[in-house]
C-alpha cells in the first residue's frame with residue numbers, strides 16, 4: 317500500500333458523531349475513512365446521500381469527497397488509519413446502564429496487525445478506558461494506544477459545535493497519544509483540557525447531567541409559576557442575566573429527550589449506584605422530566621374535559637428542532653398517553669419520519685393538514701414555522717381553537733388576540749371562559 321492510500325483518520329460509526337467528526341476532520345485537511353456495519357448506510361453515503369438530517373452536513377461531505385471515503389470493511393480502516401475514532405452508539409440497557417456491546421464488537425473486529433491509537437468519542441461510563449485497555453492486552457494488542465476524547469456536539473448545530481468547540485477534552489494513558497489527538501484540533505481556536513482517562517470520561521457524563529438538571533430545575537420553577545401567577549419566561553430572563561447563573565438551558569418546556577441526555581443521566585446514576593453511591597439529585601431530575609411530558613395531558617383536559625374522541629394535533633415530533641432524531645422524543649410518550657385516553661392523534665414534523673415510534677397516530681403531510689378539524693394543537697418541537705399557524709385561516713379550520721405550547725414558542729397575547737385559547741409552560745394561562753357556542757357545543761373550550 318503506497319502512502320497515498322494512508323488515511324490519517326479512521327472512524328467506526330457513520331451516525332451523527334461519526335459523520336460530523338469525519339466530515340469536519342476532512343474539512344480541516346485530513347484524509348478520513350468511515351466504516352459502518354449497515355450496508356444501506358454506506359451505499360447511500362457513497363452515492364452522496366446523507367442518512368441523517370443535520371444542517372450543512374451533506375454539503376460538507378460533498379465538498380470533501382476527495383478526502384472522505386466510506387467502507388464496510390474493518391480491515392481497510394485499521395490498515396489505513398493511524399488514529400481510530402470510535403463513534404458507535406452506546407444506548408441504555410433495561411437496567412439504565414450504558415450498552416457497550418457495539419464498542420466490544422469494534423475491539424473484537426480489530427485485525428491482529430492493527431498499529432493505531434483508539435480514540436473514544438462514544439459516551440461511556442467512567443472506567444471504560446481501563447476495560448478497553450485490558451481487552452486490548454488480552455488480544456495481544458497492548459501496543460494499541462487509547463485516548464478518551466468525548467464529543468459535546470449538539471444536533472442541529474453540530475458542525476458549528478465541532479469547528480468552534482467550547483473545549484476539547486483529551487484523556488490519555490500516554491503523553492504521545494494525547495499529543496497526536498491534540499494535534500488534530502490545532503487549527504481550532506479553543507481551550508484544550510488534557511487530563512487522565514477517568515476524568516475525561518466523567519467530564520462528558522457530568523456535563524450532560526448538569527444540563528439536564530438545569531432543564532428539570534427550570535421546568536419545576538415553571539410549574540410553580542403556573543400556580544403562583546409568575547411568568548417563567550420573565551423569571552428565566554432575570555435569572556440568566558446573573559453571570560453566576562447564565563442564560564443557557566433555562567428554557568422551560570415539555571422536558572428533555574434525544575439520544576444523549578436521558579441515557580447519559582441514567583448511565584451516571586447507575587454508575588454511581590453500581591459503585592455504592594446513591595445519586596439522589598439525578599433521581600429527581602429524571603422523575604421531573606418524565607412528569608413534565610405528561611403535564612400536557614392535564615392542560616388538554618383542563619380545556620377539553622375528557623379526551624376520548626378528541627382530535628389532537630402533535631406538531632413537531634423530533635426531540636428538538638433542527639434534527640430528525642426521534643430517540644427519546646417527548647412526542648412518543650405524549651402520543652401514547654393521548655391514544656390511551658382515547659384521543660385521535662394526528663402528527664406532523666418537517667423532517668422526522670417516524671416508523672413504529674408513533675404507532676396508532678396518523679401522520680399529516682403539513683402542519684395545516686394536522687390541525688384541520690383538531691380540538692387542540694400541541695407544539696412539541698420548537699420548529700419556527702409553527703408560528704405561522706397563528707392566523708384566522710387555522711382558527712377557522714380547527715374544531716376547537718386551542719394551542720398547548722409545550723415549548724413556549726408562541727406569543728400568548730398574539731395567540732389570544734387571534735382568537736385561540738392558549739396554554740404555555742409556566743406562563744399565565746388563559747382565563748376560564750367558554751368559547752362562543754358553536755354548531756357542536758361539545759367539547760367546550762375555556763380561554
Ligand SMILES: NC(=O)c1ccc[n+]([C@@H]2O[C@H](COP(=O)([O-])OP(=O)(O)OC[C@H]3O[C@@H](n4cnc5c(N)ncnc54)[C@H](O)[C@@H]3O)[C@@H](O)[C@H]2O)c1
Nearest residue numbers: 328329330331332333351352353404405406418438439467
Ligand atoms: N448524537 C449526539 O448528539 C451525540 C453527541 C455527543 C456524543 N454522542 C455519543 O456518541 C456516540 C454515537 O452517537 P450517535 O448519535 O452518532 O449514534 P448513531 O446511532 O447515530 O450512530 C452509531 C453508528 O454506529 C454504527 N455501528 C454500530 N456498530 C458498529 C461497528 N462495529 N463498526 C462500525 N460502525 C458501527 C451504527 O450502525 C450507527 O450507524 C454515543 O455514545 C452517543 O452517546 C452523541
